[in-house]
Amino acid sequence: MKTTLIAAASAATLALTLAGCGSDSGSDSSSGSGSASGGGTIAEQMIFGGPPEFKTRADGIPGLEENYGVTFGKYTVTDVGGPVTVNALLRGQVDAADLFTTDPAIEANDFVILEDPKSNFAAQNIVPIINSEKATDGVKEILNQISDDLDTETLGELIGKVANDKEKPEDVAKTWLADEDLDASGDSAEGVSLTVGSANFTENIILAEIYAQALEAQGADVQTKLNIGSREKYYPALEQGSLDLFPEYTGTILTYIDKSATATSPEDVYAALGKALPKNLEALDYSEAQDSDAVVVTKETAEKFDLETIADLAKNAG
Known part of the structure; x- marks a missing residue:
């Protein structure tokens, strides 16, 4: 007989004020939607949202820095490609985020997946x-x-x-x-x-x-x-x-x-x-099915900064 032990997240998790639980990784930033002012790259004026491991994982923040020269102004811990991350993007609490390519929220919310020409994500x-x-x-x-x-x-x-x-x-x-x-x-x-x-x-x-x-x-x-x-x-x-x-x-x-x-x-x-x-x-045998990490932004953010690839985040903000 199957016994299911579900460690369900509380509803309060979805209502977290994410902007207050991030950690600086470069220049200071206090809210989403590219709100930081001053020079530097586009990414340096952004808050990135993702799970704890993405901040230190080789193909996470370190990989984006090494392969594309992208350094975000702040990192905010959200969840593993779930509703907290999606809601943070929608509410402008983060400017870019780690989501999975099969996530239906991407199409539903007209999010933009930034292309990964250097195959940072294996x-x-x-x-x-x-x-x-x-x-x-x-x-x-x-x-x-x-x-x-x-x-x-x-x-x-x-x-x-x-x-x-x-x-x-x-x-x-x-x-x-x-x-x-x-x-x-x-x-x-x-x-x-x-x-x-x-x-x-x-x-x-x-x-x-x-x-x-x-x-x-x-x-x-x-x-x-x-x-x-x-x-x-x-x-x-x-x-x-x-x-x-x-x-x-x-x-x-x-x-x-x-x-x-x-x-x-x-x-x-x-x-x-x-x-x-x-x-x-x-x-065991791996499946043809893939679900890769992706750097995702809203359509408005992509249009504002003319973003198509991850490399575009390293451009000067102007």
Whole structure:
């Protein structure tokens, strides 16, 4: 039987005054919408919003500085590509933010994804990271089939069903598994007991539900711990064994583990990830589906500063 332990974020989180919880990374800035005055680059007059790890991750703020010469005036901690980040952009509390490319909020709010011509963000294929002790042949077969059936367009559609149609992640997962004929009862995972976790954003929760439901249908004893939070919170639990399975993203988990990683193609990132993971964890087959980090601004900000690529943020503000 599956037991769901959801560490739900409180409603108050969405109402945080984000402008007050940032930290300076350069020139001072006290509000969004390019409100800082004076010279310098466009980015230096901006507040950037993203999860805690993006500030120090190799392909986060350090990568933007190294690859594009972009230094933001202030960094404000929001959430992992979720409603706090979206609302901060809409309200002008941040000027640019880290969102995922499949986020339906981008199209819904006419946000602009700044192009990444230098491939600061490596390939971000969906991949199950599993405790090696729980990776039986039957479990691997189930999860690898899920990876084989997922693609980027489908992933975006699944997110949209939750974000736009207000369906529950567990129902979206159940429907997709049925559509792909992956919900049949069986015994290929019988005798395996594992805990499936997720980060605190819709896509990751849907993926965790897909893994959990498919394994449970094949006889596994599954517990879920959903909506945990950022990688700093869940990765230690995965490494230490209190979590057994997690839907991850090849590029970001690689750079989180190995800050010196330089691989960018799907194949090279996956190979480097296999070497970087601790011995008790392994990456199963990665999916064609990708969801990459992106630097996103509002349409108004893009037009105001004539922004098309991340490199444009390093131009003189004039």
